[in-house]
Amino acid sequence: MNKIQQLKAYLTESDVDAAFVTNPDNVFYASGFKSDPHERLLGVMVFKDAEPFLICPQMEIPDAKSAGWNGDIVGHVDTEDAMQVLHRTAAERNGNVRRIAIEKSHMTVDRFEALNRLFGNPEFVGLDEKINAMRVIKDEAELQILREAAELADYAIEIGAKTLREGITEIEVMTEIELALKKRGVTHMSFDTTVLSGPKAASPHGKTGDRKIQKGDLVLFDLGVVHKGYCSDITRTLAFGEPNEEQKAVYDIVLRAELAAVNAVKPGITAAELDQASRQVIEDAGYGEYFTHRLGHGLGISVHEFPSLHGSNQMALEAGMVFTIEPGVYVPGKVGVRIEDDVAVTENGVEVLTKFPKELQIISN
Amino acid sequence: MNKIQQLKAYLTESDVDAAFVTNPDNVFYASGFKSDPHERLLGVMVFKDAEPFLICPQMEIPDAKSAGWNGDIVGHVDTEDAMQVLHRTAAERNGNVRRIAIEKSHMTVDRFEALNRLFGNPEFVGLDEKINAMRVIKDEAELQILREAAELADYAIEIGAKTLREGITEIEVMTEIELALKKRGVTHMSFDTTVLSGPKAASPHGKTGDRKIQKGDLVLFDLGVVHKGYCSDITRTLAFGEPNEEQKAVYDIVLRAELAAVNAVKPGITAAELDQASRQVIEDAGYGEYFTHRLGHGLGISVHEFPSLHGSNQMALEAGMVFTIEPGVYVPGKVGVRIEDDVAVTENGVEVLTKFPKELQIISN
Numbered sequence: 001m002n003k004i005q006q007l008k009a010y011l012t013e014s015d016v017d018a019a020f021v022t023n024p025d026n027v028f029y030a031s032g033f034k035s036d037p038h039e040r041l042l043g044v045m046v047f048k049d050a051e052p053f054l055i056c057p058q059m060e061i062p063d064a065k066s067a068g069w070n071g072d073i074v075g076h077v078d079t080e081d082a083m084q085v086l087h088r089t090a091a092e093r094n095g096n097v098r099r100i101a102i103e104k105s106h107m108t109v110d111r112f113e114a115l116n117r118l119f120g121n122p123e124f125v126g127l128d129e130k131i132n133a134m135r136v137i138k139d140e141a142e143l144q145i146l147r148e149a150a151e152l153a154d155y156a157i158e159i160g161a162k163t164l165r166e167g168i169t170e171i172e173v174m175t176e177i178e179l180a181l182k183k184r185g186v187t188h189m190s191f192d193t194t195v196l197s198g199p200k201a202a203s204p205h206g207k208t209g210d211r212k213i214q215k216g217d218l219v220l221f222d223l224g225v226v227h228k229g230y231c232s233d234i235t236r237t238l239a240f241g242e243p244n245e246e247q248k249a250v251y252d253i254v255l256r257a258e259l260a261a262v263n264a265v266k267p268g269i270t271a272a273e274l275d276q277a278s279r280q281v282i283e284d285a286g287y288g289e290y291f292t293h294r295l296g297h298g299l300g301i302s303v304h305e306f307p308s309l310h311g312s313n314q315m316a317l318e319a320g321m322v323f324t325i326e327p328g329v330y331v332p333g334k335v336g337v338r339i340e341d342d343v344a345v346t347e348n349g350v351e352v353l354t355k356f357p358k359e360l361q362i363i364s365n
Numbered sequence: 366m367n368k369i370q371q372l373k374a375y376l377t378e379s380d381v382d383a384a385f386v387t388n389p390d391n392v393f394y395a396s397g398f399k400s401d402p403h404e405r406l407l408g409v410m411v412f413k414d415a416e417p418f419l420i421c422p423q424m425e426i427p428d429a430k431s432a433g434w435n436g437d438i439v440g441h442v443d444t445e446d447a448m449q450v451l452h453r454t455a456a457e458r459n460g461n462v463r464r465i466a467i468e469k470s471h472m473t474v475d476r477f478e479a480l481n482r483l484f485g486n487p488e489f490v491g492l493d494e495k496i497n498a499m500r501v502i503k504d505e506a507e508l509q510i511l512r513e514a515a516e517l518a519d520y521a522i523e524i525g526a527k528t529l530r531e532g533i534t535e536i537e538v539m540t541e542i543e544l545a546l547k548k549r550g551v552t553h554m555s556f557d558t559t560v561l562s563g564p565k566a567a568s569p570h571g572k573t574g575d576r577k578i579q580k581g582d583l584v585l586f587d588l589g590v591v592h593k594g595y596c597s598d599i600t601r602t603l604a605f606g607e608p609n610e611e612q613k614a615v616y617d618i619v620l621r622a623e624l625a626a627v628n629a630v631k632p633g634i635t636a637a638e639l640d641q642a643s644r645q646v647i648e649d650a651g652y653g654e655y656f657t658h659r660l661g662h663g664l665g666i667s668v669h670e671f672p673s674l675h676g677s678n679q680m681a682l683e684a685g686m687v688f689t690i691e692p693g694v695y696v697p698g699k700v701g702v703r704i705e706d707d708v709a710v711t712e713n714g715v716e717v718l719t720k721f722p723k724e725l726q727i728i729s730n
Contacts, residue, residue: 105404107473187572
């Protein structure tokens with residue numbers, strides 16, 4: 001209940017009567033219970049002056065208990081209005097909810113309107129900033145899980161490298177990778193495993209398909225696993241067969257850009273400065289127009305979380321933050337390279353969690 | 366652009382200046398472009414008196430075009446405020462957006478507040494009901510896709526039945542099923558494939574794990590595929606080896622309950638009546654307390670969509686509606702059975718899309 005205590009302290013400091021947490025990732029963070037409720041209501045209500053409770057579909061109560069939540073649980077069934085159940089329970093514990101904190105980046109307008117109606121037009125306070133500030137600094141237990149998640153991502157790239165052969169399709173390679181991970185106990189990937197070959201690697205949002213991989217292709221792998229509720233996210237671009245001069249040149253630029261950012265990570269540097277460290281290398285090499293996305297994103301319970309590492313984010317990094325560094329160069333129809341690591345900010349610099357080699361690997365299976 | 370024309374007609378009828386569609390499933394429905402934008406802005410803005418546009422991350426523009434959207438596209442990059450880009454573009458087309466329709470069940474409070482600020486406190490109108498009413502009636506092209514999706518779900522159960530053997534784990538069975546589907550071109554399941562064996566089948570929300578399947582188990586499969594953007598969702602419970610009397614009795618009750626609902630489907634009957642048709646059979650058999658969830662849910666682009674088939678939904682069914690019928694009985698720690706079909710309401714009755722046999726299959730691999 002450590003996170004609940006932190007939320008209660010925040011409510012006291014800010015003189016807010018209650019916080020209603022409904023983003024499933026935040027519910028997991030606060031309660032230890034991970035569930036995707038679809039359209040049904042799942043949330044944790046924390047009070048300044050009363051005991052918290054978890055609200056979830058009736059049939060998930062046993063799972064919530066076995067996940068370790070030992071506070072109160074209120075179930076609801078499909079035939080009742082879950083928001084009314086919430087209000088009734090809240091009213092029983094703390095008659096006077098006048099200021100209520102909500103995740104404005106997650107709560108939907110209809111639930112917002114229901115809260116407004118049921119609680120009699122309370123004052124709403126944004127909760128995202130507080131939860132982001134809590135989640136962005138990983139404690140040692142979280143870092144250890146993220147290291148393990150990154151190690152599984154490294155293993156996945158290893159399997160991908162071993163699986164490459166003339167004529168195998170992207171989907172077949174993807175399937176082999178996921179099968180190998182399942183054997184190591186991985187039940188969920190953190191997003192759709194991406195294997196892009198040849199000209200397809202030059203599409204930063206391309207989809208794994210049935211293209212047959214050929215000698216001379218660069219093959220881009222972008223994948224990650226969910227491990228104990230936390231995500232990893234790695235990209236490696238491998239050469240299948242001998243690469244040509246342009247492929248080697250682009251790879252070298254992206255690698256230097258990636259290392260420039262990794263080596264610049266330390267407490268105090270801003271996200272924008274880090275983005276610029278990488279971007280400058282690519283711009284100086286004349287490929288600036290082909291690096292079309294931000295440098296990276298926070299990583300933890302969500303695969304994309306706070307903070308966003310882009311050129312206008314002036315947030316200074318702090319020890320305990322974990323994020324991706326993933327510059328890329330995409331020359332449409334020709335060559336695409338991205339290299340992505342998961343890194344943690346330490347007291348003195350950086351810990352790189354993903355460890356698969358970054359020098360261009362030439363695969364000759 | 367057929368769906369866009371329907372939305373424009375609705376705006377004219379209701380005297381609403383613009384509709385802003387951001388639920389990714391609704392964006393797909395309206396534009397043909399399916400994408401998961403994560404925290405980034407993706408939407409279609411449709412005007413009463415101007416041409417619509419799609420707004421998406423810059424790097425997704427090529428994908429949106431190749432998905433067949435041939436209206437205007439406005440891209441945004443991570444360093445700009447996407448809601449400002451939206452407002453600027455809207456203002457250029459139609460200076461006077463005073464009434465705006467939004468999906469209140471999807472739009473987040475922070476985007477709602479941004480619209481309020483940028484458009485100068487417009488009047489907001491709920492759009493969910495209209496889009497639900499459009500999506501709930503499937504046209505012949507959609508029905509055909511749903512039939513194909515259901516056929517792939519049938520095939521998955523077939524593979525599951527063939528894969529059962531003494532000592533194989535639930536995860537291994539799941540992997541074999543998904544592998545076989547990938548070979549038939551399925552890239553996404555509509556939700557996590559569920560294989561539950563023995564006492565685990567008695568948990569309506571249990572998770573596929575490493576339990577070894579044994580002779581005498583009932584094995585519950587709940588799965589579906591995404592096919593051309595539409596979902597299927599099937600449940601079958603098979604007996605691995607000879608079932609005991611209690612297993613057979615519970616199976617028989619659930620099967621009769623399922624058939625009671627399926628056979629009652631026709632235009633005009635209400636969702637509540639359908640739920641009751643099934644529930645009555647289970648209650649009469651003395652197992653009412655063990656049927657702990659609604660009868661079913663709408664099915665289409667989303668695996669759970671409008672309408673919800675539960676005991677207090679008085680909505681009358683109409684031809685073209687597609688939903689699941691999935692009664693279950695779960696005696697904790699002992700026996701669990703669920704049988705689920707995807708059905709379409711026809712002019713005269715029902716078309717059952719999923720066709721895997723429902724008589725208790727005894728597998729003796």
